[in-house]
Amino acid sequence: MKELQETLVSVTFSDSDSRRVALFLCREIGNDARNADASNADCRWELRHQSWGEGVGWYTQATIPLNAQQLRDMRDALGPQMPLADVQRKKLKQPESALSWTPRIVCAESA
Numbered sequence: 562m563k564e565l566q567e568t569l570v571s572v573t574f575s576d577s578d579s580r581r582v583a584l585f586l587c588r589e590i591g592n593d594a595r596n597a598d599a600s601n602a603d604c605r606w607e608l609r610h611q612s613w614g615e616g617v618g619w620y621t622q623a624t625i626p627l628n629a630q631q632l633r634d635m636r637d638a639l640g641p642q643m644p645l646a647d648v649q650r651k652k653l654k655q656p657e658s659a660l661s662w663t664p665r666i667v668c669a670e671s672a
Contacts, residue, residue: 563589563603579613606632 571584589603606627611619627635 563591565589581611581619583609583611583619585609 566588568586568588569583570586572581573583574581585607587605587607606629608625608627609621610623611621613619
């Protein structure tokens, strides 16, 4: 049986704090690969429209699966090449140390 690992890569909030668009990296890792290199896992990208519900938390309204080429094409269409941290630092006017973080791995098991 494979284990699904989801990494939240980026979040953009909508016109309210209760709606967002989130980019996830999803990996399916087999039981024998848990201690092995995760680069051998099956990977896919998902763009999710999510809403916030009291008592529920963030839940997904719609999911758009993206392959690596679609993700590159979208990035290229959105503008010049600039590392994400540089964009966030300029937008938020915060020092680099304020943006250093380690993504949290969120695991979900399917029935």
